[in-house]
Amino acid sequence: MLLAGDIGGTKTDLAVFSPAGGARTPLAGAEYPRARYSSLETLVREFLAATSLPVTWACFDVAGPVIDRRARVTNLPWQLDESALADALNLRAVHLLNDLEAVARAVPALTAEDVVTLNVGQAVAGGAIAVIAPGTGLGEAFLTWDGGQYRAFASEGGHADFAPATEREAGLLTHLLQRYDHVSIERVCSGRGVGTIYDYLRASGAAPEAPELAQRLADAPDRAPIIAEAGLRESPDPLSAATVTMFTGILGSEAGNLALKVLATGGVYLAGGIPLHLLPALRRQEFTQAFTRKGRLSDLLQRMPVHVVVRKAAIYGAAIRGLELGADPTRPPGPEAPGPSATR
Numbered sequence: 001m002l003l004a005g006d007i008g009g010t011k012t013d014l015a016v017f018s019p020a021g022g023a024r025t026p027l028a029g030a031e032y033p034r035a036r037y038s039s040l041e042t043l044v045r046e047f048l049a050a051t052s053l054p055v056t057w058a059c060f061d062v063a064g065p066v067i068d069r070r071a072r073v074t075n076l077p078w079q080l081d082e083s084a085l086a087d088a089l090n091l092r093a094v095h096l097l098n099d100l101e102a103v104a105r106a107v108p109a110l111t112a113e114d115v116v117t118l119n120v121g122q123a124v125a126g127g128a129i130a131v132i133a134p135g136t137g138l139g140e141a142f143l144t145w146d147g148g149q150y151r152a153f154a155s156e157g158g159h160a161d162f163a164p165a166t167e168r169e170a171g172l173l174t175h176l177l178q179r180y181d182h183v184s185i186e187r188v189c190s191g192r193g194v195g196t197i198y199d200y201l202r203a204s205g206a207a208p209e210a211p212e213l214a215q216r217l218a219d220a221p222d223r224a225p226i227i228a229e230a231g232l233r234e235s236p237d238p239l240s241a242a243t244v245t246m247f248t249g250i251l252g253s254e255a256g257n258l259a260l261k262v263l264a265t266g267g268v269y270l271a272g273g274i275p276l277h278l279l280p281a282l283r284r285q286e287f288t289q290a291f292t293r294k295g296r297l298s299d300l301l302q303r304m305p306v307h308v309v310v311r312k313a314a315i316y317g318a319a320i321r322g323l324e325l326g327a328d329p330t331r332p333p334g335p336e337a338p339g340p341s342a343t344r
Contacts, residue, residue: 001027003044003058003091004319006099006312007073007080009136010034010191010222013315014047016055019326023109023319028053040078041088048089058085059095059322061102061314063137065156071096095325098154100141102317103271103309104131105152107143109320114311115269118282119291121305127265130258133272134193134251138186142262152317157258158186165253165290168246172200189250191274194224197250198243207238228277248281252290256301260294267305275308282308 004023006013015029028051037043040060048055062071062080069082085094097105107129126145133139138158143150162185164170176183176196188196195217202209213230217223231240251270259268268291275282292301 001053001055002319002322003048003055004315004322005040005044005058005060006102006315006318007040007060007062007078008034008099008314009063009073012037012040012043013312014044015315015319016051016053017319017323019323023316023323026319027051040080041085044089056091057093057095057322057326058089058091059097059318059325060085061097061099061318063099063135063139065154066096066098069096071098095322097318097321098139098141099314100131100133100139101152101154102315102321103133103139103269103313104129104141104143104154104317105320106313106317107131107152107269107309108150109316110269110309110311110313114313115307115309116279117305117307118270119288119302119304119306121267122303123267123305124265127267128262129266130255130262130264130268132251132255132258132268132270134190134270134274135272136191138184138190138193138254139272140258142258142264143266144262145266158190159184161185162188162250163253163257165293166249168206169250169253171204172197172246175200175203185250185254189247189254191222191224193250194227194243194247194274197246198223198227198239201242201246202239206242209239210237213237213240224274225277228274232278232280244278244281245286248278248284248287249290251275251282252287253293255306256291256294259291259301259304260297264304267307269307269309271309271313276310279308 002017004015012032015026032043064071064073071080082094082096129143131141140155140157143152162183164173227240227243230237231244292298294301
């Protein structure tokens, strides 16, 4: 049996799959807050002891680059090595892949029930597909068609420069350049970015901060869900609502940038926890206007399908990849026939 895992900056999802059941039907699963564990090995041992299933190999997606079968989690002090993990966990083999590559591998297998469509567009058969996923950090990936199947490619595009598209966003960049010598798009388009935008708007006098909300935020380990909830409720908090609006505009602009760079005529997929929390805001005009505001190529962006993934795509992709490899991650990969997709 396969152990698949999604190793993120704030939590880790683990699940066990069998070749017969496939990647859509986990036999057992659990979610763990990463703060409780000093290493992945400790966390996995606890999970395996609780499940008592005969796992023989593993495939973990990691929030960070995987180079030469090793990875360092970008927002965690964990360094992972395939061989060392296999030895420590008494498994036949361990395979590591970037978390956005895992999400991208899941995309061709998604069904209409797995997505919410923001723009139907006109998908081009075999067109490249863009994937952008704001969570603890910001991940970006893409897929290209090789004539018989889609191939997934990871990137570290979330660490590219933040490119303001409005005067207010330019003010945010100026504000952050007083503190950092490099302002990446991840710094403003991620879970931490929600708090960064909130702080900037408060400091710039865009709206007053409610005292009761200030107290909740001061005591919270993660401010993003609180700000999102306050900004989206029926009677929204003005400062939180302004934060949500600015965030969705930045996300729309960056999604459009990625779509242009890979010419995503096959569609654009938003994944990760934040698009799920902000789905009502993503349906509004701020996101769409920012996505399509690309000058002479605006018409091209308007024709690109845009979807929000509403299932846990990273662990799904890790399971797909792990079951494809079997217990030997060093063997050449087999066919990756694309499954049903919401774009076709």
